[in-house]
Amino acid sequence: MTSEKPMFERVALVGIGLIGSSLAHAVRRGNLAGEIVISTRSAETLARAEELGLGDRYAADATEAVKDADLVILSVPVGACGAVAKQIGPHLRDGAILTDAGSTKGSVMRDMAPHVPPHVHFVPGHPIAGTEQSGPDAGFASLFEGRWAILTPPPGTDPAAVEKLSRFWKACGSKVETMDADHHDRVLAIVSHLPHIIAYNIVGTADDLESVSKSEVIKYSASGFRDFTRLAASDPTMWRDVCLANREAILEMLGRFTEDLAALQKAIRWSDGDALFDLFTHTRSVRRSIIEAGQEIDAPDFGRHTEIGGDDN
Numbered sequence: 001m002t003s004e005k006p007m008f009e010r011v012a013l014v015g016i017g018l019i020g021s022s023l024a025h026a027v028r029r030g031n032l033a034g035e036i037v038i039s040t041r042s043a044e045t046l047a048r049a050e051e052l053g054l055g056d057r058y059a060a061d062a063t064e065a066v067k068d069a070d071l072v073i074l075s076v077p078v079g080a081c082g083a084v085a086k087q088i089g090p091h092l093r094d095g096a097i098l099t100d101a102g103s104t105k106g107s108v109m110r111d112m113a114p115h116v117p118p119h120v121h122f123v124p125g126h127p128i129a130g131t132e133q134s135g136p137d138a139g140f141a142s143l144f145e146g147r148w149a150i151l152t153p154p155p156g157t158d159p160a161a162v163e164k165l166s167r168f169w170k171a172c173g174s175k176v177e178t179m180d181a182d183h184h185d186r187v188l189a190i191v192s193h194l195p196h197i198i199a200y201n202i203v204g205t206a207d208d209l210e211s212v213s214k215s216e217v218i219k220y221s222a223s224g225f226r227d228f229t230r231l232a233a234s235d236p237t238m239w240r241d242v243c244l245a246n247r248e249a250i251l252e253m254l255g256r257f258t259e260d261l262a263a264l265q266k267a268i269r270w271s272d273g274d275a276l277f278d279l280f281t282h283t284r285s286v287r288r289s290i291i292e293a294g295q296e297i298d299a300p301d302f303g304r305h306t307e308i309g310g311d312d313n
Contacts, residue, residue, distance in 0.1 A: 006031055006032055006033050006034045007032045007033070007164070007167065007168060007171065008032060008033045008034070008069075008070045008071045008168070009033070009034045009035070009068075009070050010033060010034060010035045010036075010037060010068055010069040010070060010071075011027055011032070011033035011035070011036050011037070011069060011070075011071045011072075011073065012037045012038075012039065012065045012066045012069035012071070012072045012073070013036065013037070013038050013039070013055070013065075013073055013075065014039045014040070014062050014065060014066070014072065014073065014074045014075065014076060014084060014088070015039075015040055015074060015075035015076040016038050016039075016040045016045060016046070016049045016054065016075070016136045017075060017134050017135055017136070017138070017139075017235075018130055018131060018133055018134050018135070018138040018139055018143075019075040019101045019127065019129075019130065019139075019143075020038070020040075020073070020075035020101075020136075020139070021049065021052070021054055021135075021136040021137070021138060021139025022129075022138075022139035022140055022141065022143040022144065023073060023075065023101075023139075023172070024036055024038065024049075024054040024055060024139065025054070025139055025140055025141035026141045026142075026143070026144060026171075026172040026173065027172070028141070029141045030171045030172065032168060032171055032172075033071070035056045035057065036054070036055040036056050036057075037055060037056065037057045037058070037059060037065045037066075037069060038050075038054055038055035038057070038058050038059070038065065039058070039059045039060065039061070039062045039064070039065035039066075040060075041060065043060060045135065045136060046058055046060055048135075048136050048137070049136045052136055052137065054136060054139075062084060062087055062088050063087060063088055063090075063091045066088045066091050066092055066096075067091055067093070068093050069092075069093065069096060070093065070095065070096050070097065071096065071097050071099075071165075071168065072088070072092065072096060072097070072098045072099070073099050073100065073101060074098075074099070074100040074101065074102075075100070075101045076100075077102075077237050077238050077240075077241040078100075078102040078103065078104050078107055078108055078238075078241045078242060078245045079240075079241035079244065079245065080241075081100055081102060081107075081108050081111050081112050082110075082111025082112055082115070085098075085111070085112040085115040085116060086115040089115040089116060089117055089120075090117070092116075092117060092119075092120045093120075094119040094120075095119065095120075095121070096120050096121070097120075097121045097123060097161050097164065097165055098112075098116060098120050098121065098122050098123070099122075099123050099124060099125045099151075099165060100112070100124055100125060100126075101125060101126060101127055102124070102126060102245075103126060103188060103192065103193070103238070103242050103246075104185055104188070104242055104245040104246040105124050105126060105150075105152040105181035105184045105185055106181045106182055106184075106185050106245075106246070107245035107246065108124050108181075108245075109124055109152070109154060109181050112124070113154065121157060121158050121161035121162075122153075122154065122157065123151055123152075123153045123157060123161055123162055123165050124151070124152045124153070124154075124181065125149060125150065125151050125152070125165065125169070126149065126150045126152075126184065126188070127144055127147065127148075127149045127169065127172075127174060128147055128148045128149070128150065128188075128192070129143050129144050129147040129174075130143070130234075131143075134235045142173065144169070144172045144173045144174045145173035145174075146173065146174075146175070147173070147174055147175070148174060148175050148176070148177060149169035149172075149174035149175070149176050149177075150176075150177050150178070150179060150184055151165060151166060151169075151176065151177070151178045151179075152178070152179060152180065152181040152184050153178065154181075162178065166178075185246050185249045186249050186252075188246070188249075189246055189249035189250050189252070189253045190253045193242055193243070193246055193249075193250050193253070194250065194253045194254065194257060195231060196231050196232075196234060196239055196242075197243065197250065197254070198228075198257075199228040199229075199230075199231035199232040200231075200232045200239070202225070202228050202232075203225075203228055203229055203232040204232075206225065263275075264276075264279065267279075
């Protein structure tokens, strides 16, 4: 997937956790940039990124990192995107593409857009890939392989900039789709945000049970609870910000889930086997559709330690 001439002269990665470090690996693997500049506020994290050789240059100050970069990617919690955009906005070069990797897009557009100069192409994005691991050591080049990257360009965005960013994500291994930010947030509220919230809640409930000891919860965890704990181990800062940033869509999906849960509770209370069988048959078909779509692989730990890729967040 390499090319003789890099797609970008200089790529600045602001934030070097799982997504940022994986991007660094993918950019290096694909020869997508002449230079990779890495920035993060934590001196310790920045030093670790340098030890790992993730970039060509390192800067604690994001304004230094983005100078003369023709692609700038923010991989920070969505709640911090606005502040970072305000900081770096005056230092972005003419014609640069500015994007992000956040799980909510409406809030990111609202917070970042006022600080983006008119000579910069702002194309919000969301690579639907990740694991519960975090930090610069967690990244790997194949994280985005076969996963979707969604772009939500505001009206009037230069189509050439959108196309170039799309080619970038495809070169990282992703499949790319463009959609409206509000639609993105509604879709992700049900396929990602709600499952994580439910997982956090279920694991918290199990931990609070007085009739079952914590050691028993851990010792006898079957695959169902174990999978919930994987989701519930995700980065607390990121998911706090996601819940606050996508509040309306998440509350709507929680309301629908609560209604469906009440119907399920009724079916169990009244021993309505037909209703239970119909529900479980339908949900099983959804699972099969996900497998057929190539969004799940039959490997331990969801293949995160193979060259295939990671789980979506």
